[in-house]
Amino acid sequence: MENRKLRIALTKGRIEEKAVGLLEKIGYDVTDLREKGRRLILSIPNEDIEVVLAKAADVITYVEHGVCDLGVVGKDTVMEHGGKFYEIADLGFGKCRFALAVKKGTDFFAGYGVKTVATKYPNVTRNYFEKKGIDVDIVKIEGSVELAPLVGLADGIVDIVETGTTLKENGLEVCEDVAPISARLIANTVSIKLKQERIQEIVKLIEENL
Amino acid sequence: MKRNDLLTPEGTRDLLFEECAAKREISERLTGLFEGSGYSEVITPGLEFFDVFNGYVRDFPQEMMYKLVDGKNRLMVLRPDSTIPISRLAATRLRDEKLPLKLFYNQNIYMVNPKDSGRDDEISQCGIEILGGESKKADFEALVLAAKALELCDEDYRIEIGDMGIFAELMAEYECSVELAVNTRGWIETKNLPKLDEVYSSENITESDKCFAEAFRALPRLFGGIEVLKKAKEYLRGEFFDKKLASLEQLCGDLSKVVPKDKIRVDLGLLSRKNYYTGIIFRGYVEGYGQPALSGGRYDRLLGDFGRDAGAVGFAVNVEAVARVLLQKGGEKFKRSPDVIVWSETPVFALKHCSKLIAAGYCAVNSVLGSIEQTREYAEMHGIKRIDIVNDDEKITSEEV
Numbered sequence: 001m002e003n004r005k006l007r008i009a010l011t012k013g014r015i016e017e018k019a020v021g022l023l024e025k026i027g028y029d030v031t032d033l034r035e036k037g038r039r040l041i042l043s044i045p046n047e048d049i050e051v052v053l054a055k056a057a058d059v060i061t062y063v064e065h066g067v068c069d070l071g072v073v074g075k076d077t078v079m080e081h082g083g084k085f086y087e088i089a090d091l092g093f094g095k096c097r098f099a100l101a102v103k104k105g106t107d108f109f110a111g112y113g114v115k116t117v118a119t120k121y122p123n124v125t126r127n128y129f130e131k132k133g134i135d136v137d138i139v140k141i142e143g144s145v146e147l148a149p150l151v152g153l154a155d156g157i158v159d160i161v162e163t164g165t166t167l168k169e170n171g172l173e174v175c176e177d178v179a180p181i182s183a184r185l186i187a188n189t190v191s192i193k194l195k196q197e198r199i200q201e202i203v204k205l206i207e208e209n210l
Numbered sequence: 211m212k213r214n215d216l217l218t219p220e221g222t223r224d225l226l227f228e229e230c231a232a233k234r235e236i237s238e239r240l241t242g243l244f245e246g247s248g249y250s251e252v253i254t255p256g257l258e259f260f261d262v263f264n265g266y267v268r269d270f271p272q273e274m275m276y277k278l279v280d281g282k283n284r285l286m287v288l289r290p291d292s293t294i295p296i297s298r299l300a301a302t303r304l305r306d307e308k309l310p311l312k313l314f315y316n317q318n319i320y321m322v323n324p325k326d327s328g329r330d331d332e333i334s335q336c337g338i339e340i341l342g343g344e345s346k347k348a349d350f351e352a353l354v355l356a357a358k359a360l361e362l363c364d365e366d367y368r369i370e371i372g373d374m375g376i377f378a379e380l381m382a383e384y385e386c387s388v389e390l391a392v393n394t395r396g397w398i399e400t401k402n403l404p405k406l407d408e409v410y411s412s413e414n415i416t417e418s419d420k421c422f423a424e425a426f427r428a429l430p431r432l433f434g435g436i437e438v439l440k441k442a443k444e445y446l447r448g449e450f451f452d453k454k455l456a457s458l459e460q461l462c463g464d465l466s467k468v469v470p471k472d473k474i475r476v477d478l479g480l481l482s483r484k485n486y487y488t489g490i491i492f493r494g495y496v497e498g499y500g501q502p503a504l505s506g507g508r509y510d511r512l513l514g515d516f517g518r519d520a521g522a523v524g525f526a527v528n529v530e531a532v533a534r535v536l537l538q539k540g541g542e543k544f545k546r547s548p549d550v551i552v553w554s555e556t557p558v559f560a561l562k563h564c565s566k567l568i569a570a571g572y573c574a575v576n577s578v579l580g581s582i583e584q585t586r587e588y589a590e591m592h593g594i595k596r597i598d599i600v601n602d603d604e605k606i607t608s609e610e611v
Contacts, residue, residue: 066500090404
C-alpha cells in the first residue's frame, strides 16, 4: 500500500463553502473544489492534500476510521454523533446554537407532568435533560420540528436556532439555550501521531487564517 | 420464522483462508516473542461473572458488555478485557506463586459497540502481563517487548508513551467539582482544545489556579518526539513533576538505545478510559489502521482490588486488526495453493503417496473426486501446478497443469 495523500473531509453545503474559502485564504489552489461537478474526491494542485465531500455525520465516521485524517464538521454533529476522534480547533464559522423552544407564552417547566420534547437530535436532548435531572419523553422527528408543539405532539423542541425567524413565524420562542455551535476541525487519533508534522503545519495555517 | 440463520451478528465475521493465515502468522510471531522471553501462557474463561468487571477500579461501562445469566440466575458477561481476569487469577489460584509472574495470553474479548459503527465486537488479543517486580524495570521490559511486538507486526510503527499519574496528581491538587474533573479528563483525552481554552481561559480562572489551567491546556498539546518532555517542564512544576518527567525521560532514553528513536513518541495528554491504569500508559500505531494496534500500561491497584497487594504492567495487541493491515499491504504471501494433487482409482494408493509427499515437505492434497478430468479441473481452479496419478500397479505419473 503506497502512502496516500493527506485527506481532509468537508461537510457538504454551507460549511464546505466557508472551509473552501479558508483553504483559499491559506493560499491553496481551490479551482478544483469550486468546479467540482459531481465528484466527491478533489485534489489541491501542488499540495499533498485531497479533499473529500461528505454529509456531516459521515465526516465523523470517515475520520474515526482513519480513512480521512482531518475533518471539518459542525459542533451539532459532534455532540449528536460522538465518537473517538480529536477535536482540535474551533473554526469560528457556521455559528448558531442549540436551544429549547416552546409555544409563545407557555412555561415548559411548569407542573409535575413528564414533558415531551420533539427533536432531530435525540442524544443532545437526552444529555441536556439528564444533566438537569429532568425526566422527559423524547420523540425523534425527521423534518420541520417546529410543527410538533403546534399540533400538540410535544411540549417543546430542541433544535438548531440561527436567527430565530422560523420559530417566530410559527409562534414559538426560545425558552433556554442548550449549547453554542460552530464548525470544528477534527482529527483521527492515529493520523495526528503518524503524520504529526504535516498535520500541525496545516492546522497552524488554518488557525492563522481564521 | 428463522430470519438470522444466514448471518453473523454485527461486529463479528467469518474469517477465511488467507485471513486466518495472516491472523495465525501474527499470533505465532507474538507467541514466539513472548515465550522466548520466558512468559507462560494462560487462558481465562470466555464467560465471567459480571461482578469481576464491576467496581471502582474495574469499572467497565455495563452498556459495553455482552450479558447473560447462569443456571442460578446470576449475571454473567462475555469477557470484555483480559487484564482483569488475569489479575483475579494471580490473586486466587496463583496466590502462592512467588512474584514476579510473567504471563501471556492469546484470547478474544467482546464488547458492545454503537450500532452501525463498523467496529469489531469480537477482538482477538495477544498480550502480556508482568505482575510484581521492581516497577521501573518491569515498565521498561514491557515497553521493549511492546516495541518488538509492533516491529514483528509491521515495520512502519510508532510506540507512544504517556503517564496517567500526571493528570491524577494535577487533579488531586486542583480543587473543583467532580463533574468538572470528569469533563476535563474527557477534554484532554479527546484533545478538545477549544473547550479547554474556553473553560481554562485567563478570564475564567483565579490567579491561584493559573498554573493548573496552564497545565490542563498544555497537556493535550504536549505530544511528539522525546523532546516534548523537556517542553513539559514549562507547564509542570514542582517536585512531583520534576521526578515524574525525569523518570519518563530516563525510560524513553533507555528505550531509544534498543528501539530506533524515531519510532518513540510521547503524548502527555494520553489518558485511558480504563480506571485501573495508574502509571505509564502506552499505545502502538501501525500505518494503515486508524486506531491503536497495541495498548497497555501500569496498573498498581488492580491486584490489590482482588486482595493481593502488587503492582503490574501489561499490554495487548489487536491481532486481527494487524492481520488485516498485513493482508492489505501484501496479501499474496498468505495465499497458499497445494503443490500437488494426487488422484487414484484406489484411495489407499493415493493416500499412501500423499503421505510420502507430505513427509518430503510438499503440500499434497488427496483428490476425492470421481474422475481424473474432474481432478484436472479442480487443480486448475485452485492453482495447483502438479497432478500425480497413481495407477493400479502403484506406478506414478506426474502431469503439469
